[in-house]
Amino acid sequence: MCCEIRQWRMEDAKKLSLLLNNKKILDNLRDGLPYPYTEDDAKEYIHSMLSSDLNKVFAFAITFNDEVVGSIGVFRCENIHSNTAELGYYVGEKHWNCGIATQAIKKACQYIFDNTDIIRIFAEPFASNLASCRVLEKAGFHLEGVLHKNAIKNNQVLDMKMYAFIKEE
Numbered sequence: 001m002c003c004e005i006r007q008w009r010m011e012d013a014k015k016l017s018l019l020l021n022n023k024k025i026l027d028n029l030r031d032g033l034p035y036p037y038t039e040d041d042a043k044e045y046i047h048s049m050l051s052s053d054l055n056k057v058f059a060f061a062i063t064f065n066d067e068v069v070g071s072i073g074v075f076r077c078e079n080i081h082s083n084t085a086e087l088g089y090y091v092g093e094k095h096w097n098c099g100i101a102t103q104a105i106k107k108a109c110q111y112i113f114d115n116t117d118i119i120r121i122f123a124e125p126f127a128s129n130l131a132s133c134r135v136l137e138k139a140g141f142h143l144e145g146v147l148h149k150n151a152i153k154n155n156q157v158l159d160m161k162m163y164a165f166i167k168e169e
């Protein structure tokens with residue numbers, strides 16, 4: 001299974017809306033995304049990614065056989081954390097468990113370490129999100145700890161896990 005990551009295109013909006021219009025995905029992401037997730041929502045997202053600061057936001061479509069199958073983004077933090085970035089990602093349900101997220105994360109991290117001064121990339125999955133924790137481990141991230149009661153999602157208080165990938169000297 002070989003996937004690629006590439007810059008978003010406005011014509012990806014339809015496909016993106018179909019992928020993300022899924023409660024199983026939205027339930028594992030931060031709040032703020034509408035449900036149902038429409039093509040207009042996708043257009044707005046792609047437009048905001050394409051017009052964002054290129055030194056702070058690194059947003060990619062994940063493709064497989066030239067079809068958009070997911071999304072991955074690396075977002076630079078601010079102030080004393082400016083050499084740190086947060087990773088976020090999802091893959092359309094039809095393509096789960098084929099190794100796509102693992103490969104996309106490896107590619108995105110490689111791109112960031114090769115092309116920016118970011119030296120730490122972290123992700124904070126819900127502790128209950130076993131697939132995401134597993135993906136991060138497979139992609140070379142290290143578990144740094146459990147963030148107890150760190151989030152409220154769907155009215156439930158949840159633990160999260162802090163995973164990080166550090167650029168080698």
Ligand SMILES: CC(C)(COP(=O)(O)OP(=O)(O)OC[C@H]1O[C@@H](n2cnc3c(N)ncnc32)[C@H](O)[C@@H]1OP(=O)(O)O)[C@@H](O)C(=O)NCCC(=O)NCCS
Pocket residue numbers: 024025026028029089090091092095096097098099100101102103123124125126129130131132134135
């Ligand atoms: C998490 C997610 C990105 C994984 O994408 P993916 O392309 O299926 O990931 P991969 O195929 O690379 O790896 C999935 C791994 O998780 C494992 N896995 C899947 N479901 C699991 C579960 N319920 N319990 C334990 N492991 C599980 C798979 O077996 C596989 O590990 P393996 O290769 O050792 O067998 C995808 O499920 C998704 O988009 N989920 C919803 C959004 C989300 O959680 N985003 C991350 C927010 S932090």
